[in-house]
Amino acid sequence: MPSRHILLASVALALVAAAPTAATAQAATPAATQSAHDQLHRLFDESDEANLKRNPINAIFRGDLRYADHLGDYTTDAYFNAERAASEDDLKRLHGIDRGKLDATDQIAYDVFEWQTKLSLKNLTPEMLALTAVRPLDHFTGFHTFYPGFASGEGAAPFKTLADYENNLKRHKEYVVLLDRSIERFRQGMKSGVVQSKMTVNNMIGQLDNLINQGVEGSTFYGPVNKFPAGIPAADQARLKTAYAAAIRDELIPAHIRLRDFLKNEYLPVARDNVGISSMKGGETVYRAAIEQLTTLPLTPDYVHNLGLSEVARIKHEMEAIKTQVGFKGTLAEFFDYLRTDPKFKPKTKQELVDGYYAIGKKVDARIGEQFSTIPKTPLEIRYYEAWREKTQAGGSYESGMYDPKDPSKNRPGIFYFNTYDLPSRTTPGMETLYLHEGAPGHHFQISLAQENDRLPAFMRYGGNTAYAEGWGLYAETLWKELGMETDPYQRLGGLDDEMLRAMRLVVDSGIHSKGWTREQGIKYMLDNSKMGETDATAEVERYIAWPGQALAYKVGQLTMSRLKAKAQKELGAKFDPREFHAQILMTGALPMTVLEKKIDDWIAVTKAKG
Incomplete structure (x- = not known):
């Protein structure tokens, strides 16, 4: 993430206690006599240990309380200089290891570490910090x-x-x-x-x-x-x-x-009067860097804008089919208004929503084993946002939990938060989809399975990138049929509406930050193309304004994963097992899209070669 989001990136994906470092045990062995595997994992361990000292919040989220009397710095030149020096040293040491002598799993770890470290260095240049650190x-x-x-x-x-x-x-x-x-x-x-809006x-x-x-x-x-x-x-x-x-x-x-x-x-x-980052000095540079960082791909603003327009058109066609199915006679815009306003779609209390989400969870649990071979041990809890922050929060989010079999006192559940601000504006269609995204098998699976896998190096258990994390959450929504969800046409419409939200994000985020759109234009576009209420649409657009590029990652990641699944199904035929495919996606942590694609291609080749 951009430098001002370094901390919150780890907070969003923060996780369980790290395995004891191997660095101490290896310290007596000269690097020249170590295998490539041992050199690599010594680097991972030592880099992680140094990172925890510089970023004590990360350690606390992982149950490591050695530095818990500190919050951390995060804003000074000294902090940024230390982060830059650490990344430069990590990259130099990494390139001193012969990648060709590593096995396939270690090569994935090598590639992810290299990608993340290079990205950190891009965001820590004096030129970039002059555009980001001054907006803390x-x-x-x-x-x-x-x-x-x-x-x-x-x-x-x-x-x-x-x-x-x-x-x-x-x-x-x-x-x-x-x-x-x-x-x-x-x-x-x-x-x-260089100022905020x-x-x-x-x-x-x-x-x-x-x-x-x-x-x-x-x-x-x-x-x-x-x-x-x-x-x-x-x-x-x-x-x-x-x-x-x-x-x-x-x-x-x-x-x-x-x-x-x-x-x-x-x-x-x-x-700034204008909300788009391109209206800020250096804003175009910031936006292009954010797109690459958050999608993990070097995409242009025009590309993501046009991709969004095509996805909006496709999803709208499917919404029209649902409107016809339920016998609604008006226009799609009138159908959206009906869904926003009819009392039968309104929750009566906050607790009604809590109970509803837990009921959805039980239905998903009954089918989850058909799609996943490994289920997280970390429990999942459901809460609504606290009053002090609910107004500016999204419709839902996930905060990671912790599972430590060696010290259960450190354990805490993952939390699926949903928004009840302005309760009369909330509607029940889409609850199933939101649960699939934030809960199971969405972020709760994606984050928990990585953090519970102590065979991974710490940076893969506890790190990540937005395209993978949010791409997986949106991909999880596409499993509605396999998991017995959205059998009611209104819940299915809610699913399409959530997918529409992610497609609209491509259009609105790029419209605001590269095409001069206003806040009001963004809100109107979302209201015209979905059943969102104005409260949610406003919070969404204001979120994009605050965090340029983040909203693009969902669709880019999901489309990549869905394309890889279709490719595997086509090439493997009867050999395709969704549980194996999902294990390949999930069990090595959050990968950049290019690394993920190579991993799935290699898995397809190996599976095809089997008798």
Whole structure:
């Protein structure tokens, strides 16, 4: 991801405790006498260990608490210089290993590590940082949108011991420093003319107001001291309640006020009126780099725009067929309006949606073994977004869990979040599709199966790329028939509507960031071509504005995986086993599209050669 998303990239895909490093055991063996395999995995282990020290949040998500008294830096020149130096050293060491002496699995690992390291270096050049580091926060991926949940007692940060509670207070201090340094970065951008859009700034101001207005004991940050685990003495509980209240009152709220006031009084007046990144100085460079990084392919804005237009036309044709099937007599636009407004499609309560998603999960579980040979051990939990962040969140998302058979105390479920903001605007068609994408067999399978596979090097268990991750989520939606979903035509329409969303993203994201579209044009396009409500369409478009290129990855990844499946089915015929195909896709972690394609081609060749 662009440098400002380095942390949140790992958060989105963050995972279980790492296996003990082999670096210590190998340290006494000179590299020259090691096999290529041992050299490669020594590099992986040592690179991962160094990364955890530089990025302690990554370690916490993996259950490694050695650095849990730190939050991390993430904004200074020293941090970026350290990341660049590490990547340069990793690449030099990698190229000193003879790839030809590695087996097929190690060659995949070599190629993925090389791709990721080269990409990191592209995003860490002074030229690119001058366009990204000076925009350290936005309303969708900003640290202020992540850290409150992380530190709430309901997120990834543990609160099981006295040390956990003390470490959280220490991390708060670094969070305050990070916010103040973000103001410094914003000021650098003001001087160079590289600034966020007014829309993004106004959204951030609203988010900060929400956090400030919670007060002290109503604060998300006060959550951990509302309940304590057994074993924390009463005296310590009382002391910690006082300390947490003081930290919120004297450190966190003032930091949020400083940032809010700066954004409102100094930054907003000079922010961009136009929302597209191409309207920003250097914006075209940023957008093209984002496309390559997030899709893993060197695609042009025009290519993805035209791909989106063709997919929208195809899906619209299928929607017309559903409209005819249910006997609706009006236009497709009128059919969308009917689906948005008819009371029978409206959930009555948030809990109704929770119960509905769990019921869907049970149906999927009954059929999942027909398509997958390995099922995650990490459990899946379903929640709606908290009130402080729901307004600007997408319709759903996934936060990874943790499964450590050696230390069950570290375990936590994966969480499928769905959005209940403006509940009257929400509709039930599409629930099955959203579950397939975020839950099983979507992100929950994709992330959990990688992290539970201790045969993979850590960077493949815990890393990833957006085209693979979101491509898999969208591909998982295409398995609706095999998993007994979408038998109701309205749920099938919901499935098509979700696929339409990803197709529209190609059009709208590229329209906004390369063709001068306005926010309002993007919202209208989505309302005209889907059953989305205006609340969701607005949140979607504002997300694309905050995070250029990310929305393109879904369709690019899914189309690649679907094309590879069709190729395998055609070439293997009766030998094609969906469980084997899905294992090939999932069991080596998130691969760039070029590496994934070569892996599937090799698997097809080997399978064909068998008797």
